[in-house]
Structure formats: structure tokens, C-alpha cells
Amino acid sequence: MWQYERKLQYPVKIKNPNPKYAQIIVSQLGGPDGEVGASLRYLTQRFAMPDPKIIGMLTDIGTEELAHVEIVSAILYQLTRNLTPDEIIKSGFDTYFVDHTTGIYPVAASGYPYTAAQFQSKGDVLTDLNEDLAAEQKARTTYDNILRLVDDPDVCDVIKFLRAREVVHYQRFADSLRIAQESMDSKNFYGYNPAFDKASSRNNNL
């Protein structure tokens, strides 16, 4: 069960609207390495995890990603206030605007709508945790690219916070991978499937 907390995890206060920036940053909502996919990835993967500590990590990071969905949406909302049709056409935001006006919709910067085809929930401890480590790095790179293209301190401040969280999540997933590997039988270090083979997991013989 989830409860909504009526606050942003990090404040968003953007003085100057900029639809071009919104069109770039929307990728971190519905793009291939965006926050919607991140939260769904962790919140689906946790069911097959045999280790309660790693379930906790996926639950808590997946929940934080939902807060990041809200932060990215707040950025998009503030960047697209009070636009004139002229600004919309000149900035290139028209291709988004025609379908969604200034509503918040999860798409990649390319315009491709959010799809679950961009992540995996494989039901295997090593497979899923390695995907999670890669996912955090891919999101971090995307935030780096946004920082290369955006030059408004109000926007960059929030993007830097989100980028730093990707780095921390990467470290926590590295801890999770270590915890998982420590509980595995060293003879089966690479090939085993401890999430599926419940009998071995009960013997602590992953």
C-alpha cells in the first residue's frame, strides 16, 4: 500500500518558462531511461527477489523513483507555463503540444510514448540487479546530457539533485549485488537462478 506525501522531495522553482528545455527533459519522464520506467522496473522486480533485504532496497528505491516522476513532471509543468502559439512553434514544442497541449504525458524526447519494452523483470537475482546497475548509469548519463544542453540555473539545480540520486542508487544496488553474491554457493556463483529454485534458496545454497 502507498500513501501520498504532499511535498516534493526536492524544491522546483523555475522562473523562466522554456518549451525547448521541456521537450528535452520529458525524456526523463517517459524515455528509455526515464523515471516512470525506473519505478516500474524496481517495483515489479521485487516480487521475485528471495532476499528480504534486497526486496526492501527495490521497494524503497522504486518508491523514491515515483517521487522523481513527480519532480520531473513539476519541472515540465513550470517550463511550459504562459506560452504563446508563436513561442510554441519557434521552440519546436509544437509536435508535443498538438497531441498533449501542456498536459504531462510520458514520452521520450523523440516523441516515442513510454513503453515497458524498455525494461526487464527477469525473475533472476543476478540478471535483475545487473540491469538495475546499468539503468542507474544510463539515467545518470541522460542527466549529464541534459546538463550539457540546458543553461538555466533554476533547472540545472534540480537536474543535479536527480543526477546525484542516480549515483547513490547505483551504489546501493552494488551493495545489494554483494549481499546476493555473499549468500550464493561459490560453486554456482555465475549460473544459478536462486529466485526460481526455491528449494535451494531455503537451504541457503543459492
Add this chain to the structure above:
Amino acid sequence: MNMNRENLMSKVQAYSFAVKEANLYLDAYPESKAALDYYNKYKNLEVRAIAEYEMRYGPINLPSEAKSWSWVCGPWPWQNEEVK
């Protein structure tokens, strides 16, 4: 899961559900005195039931103060078997 634990969880779930229902109703009818009374009654019962459950069986919400970290102890809510 022993019966006491299951019963207490049922109470928490029932009170939380009543609170959620009142929450949605009040979103549409914020002036309703009857709904406010209903909300207050069940929110109070929910808070007390959660406190009792957490004292006996472990955290439902993140603890306000923790001497040890039982947040990650199994079983998780969807696991109907006992987990280490």
C-alpha cells in the same frame, strides 16, 4: 502467520480502507460534517491499530525512531510463507 497477527492486520486494513473511503468522499464534499466525523473516528482507530501491530510484529511504516533495522525483515506483505 499466527492468528493474532492476521487478525490485527485485518483490523489495520479495515480501518485504513475506511479512512481511504472517507478521504475520497471528502475530496468531493469537503464541507460534509458527517464525513469529517467518520474520517476522524476511523483515522484514530487506524493510528492506534497500526501502533499496536508495529509494537508486536514489526514496522508497517518507516519507524519514527529505530534502535535496530527491522524494516527489511521478512515476510514481505505478498509472501504468505514465513521467510527468514
